[in-house]
Amino acid sequence: MRWALNRLALAITSMVALAFLVPLAVATRQIAYDRAISDARQQATSMVTVLGVDSDLVTLTNAVASTAAGSEGRLALHLPGAAPIGTSHLTTTTVLRAAEERRAATAETEGGVAYLQPTVLTDGRTVVVEVFVPGEETRRGVGFAWLALGGLAIVLVGGSTLLADRLGSQLVRSTRQLAAASRRLGGGELNERITPTGPRELRDAASAFNTMADDLRRLLDRERELAADLSHRLRTPLTGLRLDVEAMPPGPIAERMRQACDLLDEELEAIITGARLGSIEKRGSQQCDLVEVLADRLAFWSVLAEDQERPWEVVGGNEQVLLPMPAGEVILVVDALLGNVFSHTPDGTAFRVSVSASGLLVDDAGPGIPDPEQAVTRGFSGAGSTGLGLDIVRRAAETVHGQLVIDRSPLGGARIGILLHAPVLEPAEQRKRR
DSSP: OHHHHHHHHHHHHHHHHHHHHHHHHHHHHHHHHHHHHHHHHHHHHHHHHHHHHOOOHHHHHHHHHHSHHHHTTOEEEEOTTSOOEEOOOSOHHHHHHHHHHTSOEEEEETTEEEEEEEEEOTTSOEEEEEEEEEHHHHTTTHHHHHHHHHHHHHHHHHHHHHHHHHHHHHHHHHHHHHHHHHHHHHTTOTTOOOOOOSSHHHHHHHHHHHHHHHHHHHHHHHHHHHHHHHHHHTHHHHHHHHHHHHTSOSSHHHHHHHHHHHHHHHHHHHHHHHHHHOHHHHHHHOOEEHHHHHHHHHHHHHHHHHHTTOOEEEEEOSSOOEESSOHHHHHHHHHHHHHHHHHHSOTTOOEEEEEETTEEEEEESSOOOSOHHHHTSTTOOTTSSOSOHHHHHHHHHHHTTOEEEEEEOTTSSEEEEEESSSOOOOOSOEEOOO
């Protein structure tokens, strides 16, 4: 941007300088020419004065020789019927034409220009005074004037470009400061503020940025407090549900309900804590093992899989897969992927879970997903659910700089998961859990 401003200033000042210098250069040339002709006119006028007093040849010869132009051989008197007095640089035809017209004129000749001044003597004869002006005399001082104008143009263009560079540096510095602050704010640094500098428009933009950041911080704080309050309000019905579960007779169902209550209680606590700390601080300081979380959640879902007679298997999981996310959020992702199978496929439908450093994939043998793009639309579901499960998976994939995958499964149904780096390669070893 700074160089663009410099080029713009250079182009504008150059055009302005040319717009003034070209006419000035032409005017300087014309002024030098007019000055030389004016000097010739003065010398011709002095000879006309002499002719008005005395037209004697000797007197005229002495008068011609006494002038500067005459002594240099540049002045001549053309008397009718006589040879010219002095040195002539014109043809006889040109002189006769000037005498007939009886008005001052100039005539181009070799090496310069001649000024002709006709005058009428008292006896009625017409005398033509010729003053020759060399070409270098008509250009005297023009070269120096043009050199001075060129130097002035260079100084003006260079000075304006330098001034534009100084002003542009302030503009660019303020713009970069605003852009950097915007990136930091977008990266989660909600305390980012900038000092308004630069032109008035950029100062207004900086003030608007600070106002926006303050409003954003207030809105996020309000949203966090609301999330924490809502989560706290869920404690009361959860307590009642836990009392009912405790009253149930021992068995697999009662145990699964107790695990669900414990998980729900942990999630509510995590929501309250995370809402008050902020998602950026929470994510930046926590990580978890995807394989470990998957094993815990599969232990929970395996009970329901057995009830619905669903064959299932796990591929991979021999090494740790650390994710820069809290365990609570990874649990939500795993539950969303597995819950999608149990919610949208008939009982008895098989599924397979593949986990490795490349990502997490869940394949099923169900009917599949006819419209993957519509399936990830938040709040929409073609199967009667809230439509938030796949959106949770998508946002988690963006958090770890991965990619949400929705495709046709090798089992014939849907394949949904997260790719972390590269496509998942199925290992040779497989573990099967029943």
